[in-house]
Amino acid sequence: MHDRNDWMDADLVATRDHGPDIRLFEIAPADGVMAYEPGSHINLAVDIDGQPDVRSYSLVGLPRRNIYRIAVKHVQPSRGGSAWLHNLLPGARLRITAPRNHFPLQHGAGSYLLIAGGIGITPLLGMAQVLKQRGADMRLLYAARRRRDLALVSEIEATLGEHASFFISEDGNRLDLQAALAGFPVDGDIYFCGPARMLQSLREAMTALGLPQSSLRFETFGSGGLKPEESFWVRIPRLGVEVMVPPGRSMLDALDAAGVEVMSECRRGECGLCTVDVVALEGEIDHRDVFLSDHQKRENSRICACVSRAVQGGLVIDTSWRAGQ
Numbered sequence: 467m468h469d470r471n472d473w474m475d476a477d478l479v480a481t482r483d484h485g486p487d488i489r490l491f492e493i494a495p496a497d498g499v500m501a502y503e504p505g506s507h508i509n510l511a512v513d514i515d516g517q518p519d520v521r522s523y524s525l526v527g528l529p530r531r532n533i534y535r536i537a538v539k540h541v542q543p544s545r546g547g548s549a550w551l552h553n554l555l556p557g558a559r560l561r562i563t564a565p566r567n568h569f570p571l572q573h574g575a576g577s578y579l580l581i582a583g584g585i586g587i588t589p590l591l592g593m594a595q596v597l598k599q600r601g602a603d604m605r606l607l608y609a610a611r612r613r614r615d616l617a618l619v620s621e622i623e624a625t626l627g628e629h630a631s632f633f634i635s636e637d638g639n640r641l642d643l644q645a646a647l648a649g650f651p652v653d654g655d656i657y658f659c660g661p662a663r664m665l666q667s668l669r670e671a672m673t674a675l676g677l678p679q680s681s682l683r684f685e686t687f688g689s690g691g692l693k694p695e696e697s698f699w700v701r702i703p704r705l706g707v708e709v710m711v712p713p714g715r716s717m718l719d720a721l722d723a724a725g726v727e728v729m730s731e732c733r734r735g736e737c738g739l740c741t742v743d744v745v746a747l748e749g750e751i752d753h754r755d756v757f758l759s760d761h762q763k764r765e766n767s768r769i770c771a772c773v774s775r776a777v778q779g780g781l782v783i784d785t786s787w788r789a790g791q
């Protein structure tokens with residue numbers, strides 16, 4: 467019997483490609499699957515440049531008898547986890563945790579609108595399937611820039627039918643969030659998973675239509691930078707430490723590898739736990755989180771180390787600040 471914090475052995479039993487960049491992984495835990503709610507994720511031990519690390523992946527769809535399913539997009543440049551996973555072959559031995567849920571579906575709302583961007587479909591598919599089974603008033607809007615960025619299309623069509631709509635920008639069918647939200651009841655619940663910039667657009671559309679932000683529940687993934695990734699330096703005078711952060715590696719991981727402990731939880735720029743003070747800045751900060759306010763981002767006095775980066779220079783930081791202080 468496993469606790470949800472335990473690590474356990476698992477086998478990669480099958481993979482299935484969904485277009486050129488997205489692969490579905492079927493993972494069988496050695497001791498059998500544990501029950502989970504939609505929105506749950508598992509942690510997976512990965513190897514990044516010879517260093518052990520951990521990545522979280524949402525579980526796809528409703529629970530199956532013997533396997534967990536995750537879908538992973540091979541992002542370029544990658545923080546390393548997606549590249550490592552895409553190199554695995556069926557039969558590979560993995561280390562995973564039991565499912566945990568930081569993105570639960572709340573039942574009882576009069577209406578539900580689920581909005582997915584790209585690979586953000588993964589936690590929302592199971593939610594949509596549960597809501598449809600329960601006969602809830604529900605719509606899933608699934609948007610992507612290119613057709614190749616859509617995942618799980620046949621499963622969505624087969625299980626959700628007319629409850630799901632697809633929006634593909636390259637086909638001239640871009641999702642107009644304000645039009646999609648028009649007429650949505652103020653007591654309805656909205657669930658979102660996608661890039662941080664799409665979340666910002668959704669929040670603006672909700673504000674414009676008078677929909678309360680309290681009805682929005684979301685997860686993001688931290689690939690939404692405004693600038694291309696490049697190397698930058700980070701200096702901590704209090705500890706006498708300086709590290710270089712290369713493209714494809716987060717500032718949090720680089721600090722951790724240098725023995726600098728920074729607390730973290732979501733590693734997606736949402737919880738703020740990894741936020742550190744910026745004492746001095748050379749160049750600019752590409753803020754990629756959804757935790758700091760627009761005002762705080764303009765001030766450049768703090769940075770979320772898990773997703774945000776410096777460009778054209780580096781940062782002098784202090785690691786003593788904590789979210790909630």
Ligand code: FES
Nearest residue numbers: 731733738740772
């Ligand atoms: S760990 Fe949550 S914002 Fe960085």
